[in-house]
Amino acid sequence: MEGLKLSEAELMIYIHPSKSRNVFQAICRELSSLLFQYNETFDGVLLAYDATVKSKQAKILAGLHPYFGVRVNTRLLLFDPKPKSFVEGKIVKISPESIHVIVLGFSAAVITDVDIREEFKYRVRDGEGSFVSRSHKRHALKLGTMLRLQVQSFDEEVMHIAGSLLPENTGCVKWLEKKSEEALHTDRDHKRRKFA
Structure with a gap:
């Protein structure tokens, strides 16, 4: 991180x-x-x-x-998170307008709806809200999810981060790691076929 x-x-x-x-x-x-x-x-x-x-x-x-x-x-x-850096935290609250995250157990981060990619759509299922990707149904952001977000600003006095999910390499940490592993395996298979 x-x-x-x-x-x-x-x-x-x-x-x-x-x-x-x-x-x-x-x-x-x-x-x-x-x-x-x-x-x-x-x-x-x-x-x-x-x-x-x-x-x-x-x-x-x-x-x-x-x-x-x-x-x-x-x-x-x-x-000391600088603007444009990436941090990870746990989602503690979700609403149609924002996602609230706790980073390292002490710093609060908020991502407003204008900073959430259009790919994510807000849904309510069983009384709980979540943001689900339209292109990858398994990429879901719900309560308890570990989230990677981009820092837009950091207020040192209250330890508050304004975050963004606009970059492609932000979202659910588990899903992003699985996606990068799959890309690595695909790349290895492609190289094997190329040299065979």
Whole structure:
């Protein structure tokens, strides 16, 4: 999935002297306070981190509360979906006007009817709505389906994605993977016949 990136950074974490007994725990607490929030310094939403203390020496800051700074090497997993990138999420609500998706369990995405390919038609069966492809009847988008969508915009403050299903390589992830496997097998068979 696009939008995820692994980054390495050397950070200076400032810790209150009262936390000096267990510095590593204080570092983890500081980094944990940044989780699932957009951070301009990291240019993304921090999803996970791995930290190692670079040096046992700390730099003491003068002031009313003499904090001390500890250099930390970190590996950060960041989420920052750029426009035109592709992300995947689970469909949680469908209506004739929109499809609502949860990406990575925390970010909401909405695809409005103007951003859904004309190939998909809204249907209600057994009281549940779904979008079904007119050209491929097995390509259906319903509640619980894992969906690949194209990012149009990402609002960092509320972690909201405006998405699109207009590109051909968007839709139900299982159906898209099956289609690509079939195309790969067809291509292999064609090459075998060509060289035979």
